[in-house]
Amino acid sequence: MYLDPNQSKPIYEQVIFNIKKQILQGILSPGEQIPSVRALAQSLGINPNTIAKAYKDLEAQEVIVTVKGRGSFVNQVPSNDELSLQEEKKIRQEIREWLTEAQYAQIPIETIHKWIDEEVERIKNGN
Amino acid sequence: MYLDPNQSKPIYEQVIFNIKKQILQGILSPGEQIPSVRALAQSLGINPNTIAKAYKDLEAQEVIVTVKGRGSFVNQVPSNDELSLQEEKKIRQEIREWLTEAQYAQIPIETIHKWIDEEVERIKNGN
Amino acid sequence: MYLDPNQSKPIYEQVIFNIKKQILQGILSPGEQIPSVRALAQSLGINPNTIAKAYKDLEAQEVIVTVKGRGSFVNQVPSNDELSLQEEKKIRQEIREWLTEAQYAQIPIETIHKWIDEEVERIKNGN
Amino acid sequence: MYLDPNQSKPIYEQVIFNIKKQILQGILSPGEQIPSVRALAQSLGINPNTIAKAYKDLEAQEVIVTVKGRGSFVNQVPSNDELSLQEEKKIRQEIREWLTEAQYAQIPIETIHKWIDEEVERIKNGN
């Protein structure tokens, strides 16, 4: 896992992001134990509280399950047959927020579609 | 202009966003004067400091020019024939941040492309 | 608001519980601002981080909305026309956990129903 | 006996819960010997310390009696003619804790009564 200190995104969100990416890439499999709070904190050189916060959020999102005294484990990826309306609203909101920026910078819409396809590949393959 | 207080995005960024959108939609044309800091603040019912910060950022991005004692005016939209590498890196970063979420929620890539096209239309037409 | 230090329930959960109760009782109304993190922390004599945690959880549950630099505000109570299955599962789980205890203590089922009605009244009226 | 590792309730409490349920259901009768700490730990695949703690708590609650060198035995179910005030206070507290949640989720009081009756049946019949 790699954290970019130059990024404005808070560390704990970067950790959440990375764990999810590793699950999608199959580096972490359902049922598998993820590193302990203290171990990950030490290997990243940051405070354990920050990792604990990330793990708690991941549990609230039902990405992992945590058992006190034993550790945290990867959950099943949700079988989102019915795309929750809330999820759609959230993603659309995020699209809207950078798309005006992109339009203003005169980036052709085809280029944007291309970039998205490339990034999807990147997530699947692992950079 | 409409501000959504429920949005996590800070107000000054929402103001920047809205000014840019109005330029893209042709509501504001190059050379045209935009409302004064005080006038806009009053009409939106927010703190003038917040508008001042937004205008300062817009000037730094060369979207508007401010002439002391006269007001602020819309600049030419940049003719970005050559897409700056920095611009691309920034947009790709923003794409990456929500795309992992979307992948995790099992949203098909075709759906995402469709949403983007819809949102582009929305920007062009003005909601 | 009153915190019971003898209770095993963590302080931040007691705070969440109390805010929700006050909303149900009409002490706090939708749109109204709740006390600032620092103010509530001081008046309860506890660390501001603990209140901040409670408020963040309340925001994740969509009970309040928080605007950086302004404060936190009560949201609309959800119009749960369709009772989410997840909600039902959670409540049933909680019922199951103490009901065996009650059965073992030989408490008649009618008594339990009576207690629940009394507690509902108590929530509505405010102790 | 079945333990749910996904449940937030600690394992030793789940063991206590299950023993009591089996007594209520008549699977275990007063005077009957229950499995040894080691045997139960092995059959559940968990740490013997955990079972030992459960048995110790059960003995403190006078649900079982342990005779050194012989094993643990089921006690008489208490003939709680007079409901202890302490018992009532404890149960009422537990009711209060989830009832606010239920009220907030707009669950009708009739539904809650129905759920309780259903769960009582479930305990009596053994799922």
Next chain:
DNA sequence: GTGGTCTAGACCACC
């Protein structure tokens, strides 16, 4: 060993 809670105190972004 594991995670959960809490305190104390710092710095930052926003209004």
Next chain:
DNA sequence: GTGGTCTAGACCACG
């Protein structure tokens, strides 16, 4: 003024 993030270090419950 507001909340958000992060650090450092403590103590507890659980296995």
